[in-house]
Amino acid sequence: MAVIFNDTRxxxxxxxxxxxxxxxxxxxxxxxxxxxxxxGVLIVSMYFAMLAAAWNLLAGYTGQFSLAPAAFGMIGAYVxxxxxxxxxxxxxxxxxxxxVVAAAIxxxxxxxxxxxxxPYLALTTLSFAEICRLVISNSIEVTRGxxxxxxPGIFDHRLTWYYVMLGVLVVIQLGLYFLLxxxxxxxxxxxxxxxxxxxxxxxxxVLWKTNAFTLSAAISGLAGxxxxxxxxxxxxxxxxxxxxxxxxxxxVIGGLGTxxxxxxxxxxxxxxxxxxxxxxxxxxxxxxxxxxxxxxxxREGLWGFFRRAIERTGRRPAPAPSAAx
Amino acid sequence: xxxxxxxxxxKFFGGLKALDDVTFSxxxxxxxxxxxxxxxxxxTLLNILSGYLSAxxxxxxxxxxxxTGLRPEALARLGVLxxxxxxxxxxxxxxxxxxxxxxxxLGLPEAEAxxxxxELIEDLTLTRMMHLDAGQLSGGQRxxxxxxxxxxxxxxxxxxxxxxxxxxxxxxxxxxxVIRRRHAAGQTFLLVSHDMPVIVExxxxxxxxxxxxxxxxxxxxxxxxxxVVIEAYLGEAAA
Amino acid sequence: MLLIDLTVNGLIIGLFYALMAIGLSLIFGILRIVxxxxxxxxxxxxYAYTLIALFFGISPWLTLPCAFIAGMALGWATERLLMRPLxxxxxxxxxxxxxxxxxxxxxLSLLLINLVxxxxxxxxYRGPSLVATARVEIGPFxxxxxxxMAAGIALLVLIAVGLFxxxxxxxxxxxxxxxxxxxxxxxxxxTAKASSIVFALSGGLAALAGALLSPIINATPDVGAFPAxxxxxxxxxGGMGSIPGAAVASxxxxxxxxxxxxxxxYGYRDTFGLVILILVLLFRPHGLFGERSREV
Numbered sequence: 096m097a098v099i100f101n102d103t104r105x106x107x108x109x110x111x112x113x114x115x116x117x118x119x120x121x122x123x124x125x126x127x128x129x130x131x132x133x134x135g136v137l138i139v140s141m142y143f144a145m146l147a148a149a150w151n152l153l154a155g156y157t158g159q160f161s162l163a164p165a166a167f168g169m170i171g172a173y174v175x176x177x178x179x180x181x182x183x184x185x186x187x188x189x190x191x192x193x194x195v196v197a198a199a200i201x202x203x204x205x206x207x208x209x210x211x212x213x214p215y216l217a218l219t220t221l222s223f224a225e226i227c228r229l230v231i232s233n234s235i236e237v238t239r240g241x242x243x244x245x246x247p248g249i250f251d252h253r254l255t256w257y258y259v260m261l262g263v264l265v266v267i268q269l270g271l272y273f274l275l276x277x278x279x280x281x282x283x284x285x286x287x288x289x290x291x292x293x294x295x296x297x298x299x300x301v302l303w304k305t306n307a308f309t310l311s312a313a314i315s316g317l318a319g320x321x322x323x324x325x326x327x328x329x330x331x332x333x334x335x336x337x338x339x340x341x342x343x344x345x346x347v348i349g350g351l352g353t354x355x356x357x358x359x360x361x362x363x364x365x366x367x368x369x370x371x372x373x374x375x376x377x378x379x380x381x382x383x384x385x386x387x388x389x390x391x392x393x394r395e396g397l398w399g400f401f402r403r404a405i406e407r408t409g410r411r412p413a414p415a416p417s418a419a420x
Numbered sequence: 421x422x423x424x425x426x427x428x429x430x431k432f433f434g435g436l437k438a439l440d441d442v443t444f445s446x447x448x449x450x451x452x453x454x455x456x457x458x459x460x461x462x463x464t465l466l467n468i469l470s471g472y473l474s475a476x477x478x479x480x481x482x483x484x485x486x487x488t489g490l491r492p493e494a495l496a497r498l499g500v501l502x503x504x505x506x507x508x509x510x511x512x513x514x515x516x517x518x519x520x521x522x523x524x525x526l527g528l529p530e531a532e533a534x535x536x537x538x539e540l541i542e543d544l545t546l547t548r549m550m551h552l553d554a555g556q557l558s559g560g561q562r563x564x565x566x567x568x569x570x571x572x573x574x575x576x577x578x579x580x581x582x583x584x585x586x587x588x589x590x591x592x593x594x595x596x597x598v599i600r601r602r603h604a605a606g607q608t609f610l611l612v613s614h615d616m617p618v619i620v621e622x623x624x625x626x627x628x629x630x631x632x633x634x635x636x637x638x639x640x641x642x643x644x645x646x647x648v649v650i651e652a653y654l655g656e657a658a659a
Numbered sequence: 660m661l662l663i664d665l666t667v668n669g670l671i672i673g674l675f676y677a678l679m680a681i682g683l684s685l686i687f688g689i690l691r692i693v694x695x696x697x698x699x700x701x702x703x704x705x706y707a708y709t710l711i712a713l714f715f716g717i718s719p720w721l722t723l724p725c726a727f728i729a730g731m732a733l734g735w736a737t738e739r740l741l742m743r744p745l746x747x748x749x750x751x752x753x754x755x756x757x758x759x760x761x762x763x764x765x766x767l768s769l770l771l772i773n774l775v776x777x778x779x780x781x782x783x784y785r786g787p788s789l790v791a792t793a794r795v796e797i798g799p800f801x802x803x804x805x806x807x808m809a810a811g812i813a814l815l816v817l818i819a820v821g822l823f824x825x826x827x828x829x830x831x832x833x834x835x836x837x838x839x840x841x842x843x844x845x846x847x848x849x850t851a852k853a854s855s856i857v858f859a860l861s862g863g864l865a866a867l868a869g870a871l872l873s874p875i876i877n878a879t880p881d882v883g884a885f886p887a888x889x890x891x892x893x894x895x896x897g898g899m900g901s902i903p904g905a906a907v908a909s910x911x912x913x914x915x916x917x918x919x920x921x922x923x924x925y926g927y928r929d930t931f932g933l934v935i936l937i938l939v940l941l942f943r944p945h946g947l948f949g950e951r952s953r954e955v
Contacts, residue, residue, distance in 0.1 A: 102551050103514050160758045162765070211940060213757025214693035218891050219940050222933040225888070229930055278524035285510050285521045292508035295470065296569055297496035297525035336884075340769045347762060352512075380777060383770035390763045391741060 104276070110354035111272045113401070117358055118265050125254060133369075134253050138325060140365040141260040142168075145318035147345045147357030148267055153311040155352035156275065157304065158287030162217050163204065164342045166224035167312045169334030171197045171319030173231060176244040176329040181237075186249050186324050193320035194313050201312020205305040212290075221336070228334040243330030246323045256325055263321065264358075267314055272354060274310075283307055337379070341365075344382040348389050350398030359397060422481075423448045423608045424469070424500075424577050429478035431464055431632075438464045440632040442478070446577060451599070451609045453623035453640060455616075457653055461632040462612045463505055466579050469610075470502045471495045482576065497526060499576030501569070503583055507562045509569075511555030515546055518554050518565055519572055526573040533572065540568045544594060560591045567595050577608045584615045596622060616644070628652065664801070665917045671806060673913025674813040678868040679886050680893040680905045681820060682734075682861025688837035688900030689857045690745060692760035696737065697865055697890055698883025699771035704730045704866025705878035706775065709786040719787040723812075726870035727863045734862020737767065738855045746840065746850070768883075776880040783882075786873025809871040816867065817906065820860070824902065829856055837900060865890075885929065892932040896939050 121137065128134055150164040174196045175189030184192075208219050231238050238244065250256050274280055282303045285293040293300055323329045332338075341364065349360020368378035389396055422445040431439040439461045446452050456462050467473040469480060471492035480488050487495060510518050516537055523533030541550050544564045549557060554565060563583060570578045580599075584592045592615075599622055603609060613619055619626060619640060626643040628636040630652035636643045643649055683697050708726035712719050741763050745756050789812075792804030824830040835843040836853045844850045868886065869878070876882060893912055897904030912932060919931050 103517055154758070158758070160761050162761075207937075207941060211944070214687075214691075214761065215895075215940055215944060217695075217761045218693060218895065219937055221891075222888075222936045226930055226933050278520075278530065281513070281517060281521045281524060284513050284517075288510035288512050289508050291472075291492075292504070292510060292566075293521070294492035295496060295502055295504070295508070296522040297493050298521065299493050299525070337769065340765060343762060343765065344769075347766075377773075377777060379769055379773040383766045383773065386766035387741065387763055387770065390759060390766065391744065 107272065107276060107354070109405070110398075111268075113355040113398075114268050114272075114358050115265075117355060117362070118261065118268070121362065122258070122261060125257060131253050134257055136366060136369045137362070138253070138256055138260050139322070140362045141264050142318050142322040142325075143342065143345060143365050144264055144358050144361035145267060145321075146315050146342050147349070147361045148264075148271060149311040149314035149318070150342055151346050151351065151353075151357040152271060152283075152314075153307050155346065155356070156280070156287060157283040157307040159208075159304065159307060160213070160217055161204075161208075161220040161308075161311075162336070162339055163220040163224040163227075164311075164315055165336070165338035166227045166334045167197050167201060167315035168319035168322070168338070169231065169329075169331065170200060170227065170312075171316030172246075172323035172329040172333055173238065173244070173319075174316070175320040176246045176323050177238065179247055180244050186247070186320075190317065190320045190324070193316045197316020197319070198309050198313035201316075202305060202309040204312070205308025208308075209301060209304060224334060224336065224339065228331050231334070232331040238331075241331060243328055243332075246327050246329055248327045249324045260321060260325070263317070268354065268358065275354075279303065279306070341368075341379075341382065344386045346396075347386045348382070348396055350396030351394070353395070353398045356396050356398045363397070422446070423450070423483060424610070425479075425481040426465070426469070427479045427481065429465070429468060429475045429480065431461075431468065431473065431476050438632050439468070439475070442629070442632070442634055444627050444634055444637050446608060446610055449603075449606045449608055450625065451603045451611065451623050453619040453626035454610055454612045454629065455614070455619060455626060455643075455649075456629035456635075459631075460629040460652075462629055463581060464632075465629070466502060466581050466610075466612065469495075469579060470500055493525075499573075500579065501571075501575040501577075502579035503563075503566050503570060503581050505581045505585075507559065507566050509554040509557075509562050509565050512553055514551050515541065515554055515557070515565055516550050519569060522569045522572040528573060536572055540571060543598060544568050560587045563587055564591055564594065567598070571598070571602070574602075574607060577610060580609065580611045580613075582612055582614065584613055584618055592618070620644070661921075665921060666914060668802070669914030669917030670910055671802070671810045671913070672917065673910035674810050674817070675868055675872055676886070676889050676893055676913055677817055677906050677909035678813050678864050678871075680890040680897070680909050681817065681902060682864040683890045683894045684897065684900060684902055684905040685824075685833070685837075685857045686861050687894060688902075689833060689840075689854055690742065690760075692745065692757060693764070693891065693894075694737075694858075694861070695761065695764035695887075696767040696771060697764075697861070698885075698887025699768050700730045700733055700862040700865035700883070701869035701886045702771070702775065702878065702880065702883035703733055703862075704869030705786065705873040705876075705882060706779065706784070706869075707866065708870030709784040709873050709878050710779075712787045713784065719789050722787075723789070723867070723870055727867045730866020730869075731859040731863035733866070735855055735859040737862070738858035741767065742854065742858070743851075746854070768887075772880050772883070779880075781880060783877030783879040784873070785877050786870065788874045789871075803875075805874050813868070813871060816864070820864065821902065821906075829853070833857055888929070889932055892936040892939075895936055895944075898945055 124137065125134060146164050146168050154160045171193040174193035175186065178184035178189045178192055204223055208216050211219055232240050282298045285298050286300050286303060290300055319333065345360035345364045346357045348364060350356025364382055371378040371381060393399055395402065424446040426445065427443055429439055429442045442465060454462055464473065468475050471490055474489055479486055482498060482500065487498065510521065519537035519540060520533050523537060524530065528536065541547055546561060546564060549561065554562060557565065567583055583595055596618060599609060611623060623640050625638065626640040627634055628643055628649045635648050635652060636646045679701060683694060686692065686694050704726040707729040708722050711717060711722040711725050744759060788805040789808045790804040795802060795804050795807055824833060832848050833853050833856065835848055836850050840850055889912065893905055893908040896912065897908030916931060
């Protein structure tokens with residue numbers, strides 16, 4: 096007779112279980128999806144899922160709507176790319192370096208935008224992202240500019256990549272779950288809900304905002320570095336604003352501020368975009384439209400539909416619907 | 421023994437003198453009322469005491485330690501907890517989580533914070549709503565929640581900014597009850613309110629401000645019959 | 660006389676920037692949001708002007724107002740369909756209305772860019788010049804006839820907008836709403852209508868800028884990106900919500916870029932604005948003329 100979703104522990108646990116369900120599904124897919132191309136599509140979805148999860152941590156849980164997620168993916172990709180291109184560094188050096196550099200830059204950005212909110216924050220992070228992309232694009236002697244860099248691969252078999260990326264994604268998701276259940280999760284949400292109230296209750300907002308930026312950047316950097324070695328190529332296009340648009344779409348459609356939202360959203364949006372590619376490249380139009388519709392009418396995204404469905408099957412009707420989460 | 425000392429605090433907003441050489445103390449275990457007509461600077465003073473504004477001159481000392489210039493989070497951890505005039509809670513977090521945030525932020529281990537939070541929720545008669553998002557509560561219930569947040573960890577001094585404004589009498593009684601009990605146990609309060617009956621009932625001593633300056637600081641009964649105070653509220657003729 | 664040339668050219672560019680930025684400033688003044696689809700109003704204007712003239716063989720002087728109207732229509736539609744949740748007490752986004760605006764307008768921007776890319780095609784279209792004269796010499800400095808004419812039109816329109824906002828009936832309503840939305844509605848002002856008008860005006864002005872510049876900068880689906888970024892820089896530099904601030908900042912940016920492109924670096928000329936933006940947001944967030952607001 097439990098009221099299913101009004102205990103936050105239960106809600107978070109249910110969301111985690113849902114995420115793990117999605118992962119299990121994805122893990123089993125290669126049994127049906129034998130085509131290497133489509134396995135590749137799923138692998139790229141995992142790259143986006145990591146970026147989406149990272150952005151969701153920053154925006155959905157901490158309330159910092161940065162427009163720079165793609166830029167950090169690009170930074171991670173270029174760190175490992177440049178290290179291998181100029182110094183022949185192996186991926187075992189390149190990937191951790193990417194995480195560290197991205198985290199450091201994320202930390203810096205976080206400190207810079209501490210006092211900014213809403214549109215000011217969006218504008219600053221957007222400028223930052225564009226500057227990063229322009230710098231990489233223009234530093235032709237170092238980065239070969241728009242020509243991009245070739246990056247060595249790691250695994251011979253696509254399926255190995257498949258499960259390695261999935262494994263990393265699972266670890267990230269579990270990490271986020273435990274972070275959000277810990278007091279840290281309370282602090283981040285408090286910052287999102289009301290910074291002033293948070294400070295009055297003793298929450299160290301400077302510390303936690305910065306942590307959110309750093310962690311989000313680190314995850315994005317890792318995703319970018321892994322993607323770089325998978326695609327064996329990096330270019331400034333990774334940091335285009337439209338890429339950020341895709342990431343935001345994935346999270347909003349899946350469910351902003353939820354655990355399974357960015358994951359489900361990423362797979363759905365990217366796989367669907369590949370299908371739609373065959374129908375003439377309408378994918379961005381469709382996703383932009385979906386973001387507008389979801390933003391306007393279904394704030395909780397697809398997760399909201401699942402949540403309501405689950406609550407309806409519970410034996411007691413849930414009291415007034417929760418706003419989000 | 422002085423818990424909180426306010427010494428010659430002055431604050432300007434552009435050309436407006438919001439606080440004019442404000443000086444008074446709140447002693448350990450005292451329940452001091454702070455009254456004054458609208459615009460007299462009470463909230464500005466509270467904002468300075470809790471770190472949201474900085475004084476242009478003067479000092480604020482807590483337990484002998486100057487606290488001017490400290491950030492709100494640091495002050496909260498030193499035990500200066502407050503309520504806001506316009507209630508602030510975390511609307512997308514549950515009532516329980518709202519309290520747990522304070523508990524953890526102020527250093528309570530998780531299990532202890534959980535126990536205390538549930539107790540407080542009982543005292544505040546919010547048990548039925550424990551798992552609801554704070555955003556779903558009524559205005560009065562939110563005030564109760566914000567009020568409760570001040571007591572997860574017993575504060576050195578609780579700064580209550582108009583806790584009874586626009587609140588149902590039952591809830592007023594709940595808060596007054598908590599204040600009475602905790603005061604009896606030695607809790608220090610600075611209570612800003614326009615609700616004179618409650619001030620008279622709860623506060624042995626009251627400070628009155630007008631136009632940024634302290635115009636009276638004495639036993640509550642004396643303050644209410646002080647001609648200067650009456651003039652501030654009602655104008656010269658009434659005095 | 661390179662200096663005069665650069666300065667005058669900078670001022671001319673500044674006028675066009677001002678046309679773009681004023682609308683954004685108005686929107687911020689009234690709704691406290693940044694419209695991330697602003698660049699796409701510019702783009703629609705460029706396309707409307709260019710394609711109508713091209714396909715219907717009409718004189719560009721007639722298609723110019725068409726572009727303005729197209730922008731106005733788009734702006735009005737955007738406000739009516741998407742912006743209501745910002746102020747109609749819509750509970751779902753609650754305190755996160757800034758974030759709602761960011762997401763929705765960002766998505767709108769993507770939608771419009773890709774819609775045009777699909778429906779019309781990725782190729783650029785060059786807009787028709789307003790006047791046939793290719794080169795005009797005024798004393799020591801030289802410019803194309805169209806550029807001068809366009810600058811003149813921009814100046815006239817800016818003055819008209821300034822007068823409108825200052826003295827007209829709706830202009831004053833808008834000022835009232837910008838200062839105090841709740842108070843204005845209590846005084847009987849139709850705040851929703853004021854918002855619609857502001858969005859429409861903003862769209863129209865941006866579209867006009869797009870049209871006027873299309874002979875110089877071809878109309879392509881993503882042509883709106885760079886003027887949008889300039890507008891953000893200007894609105895922040897001038898102070899969000901301050902129209903004179905936006906006007907002054909536009910001219911400053913125009914001149915700065917003009918000199919910067921020649922004396923510092925041509926490749927990075929677009930980064931000046933971005934760096935200025937970040938610096939202003941960090942050190943003087945209320946810009947040159949904006950107002951500080953009290954938080955607690």
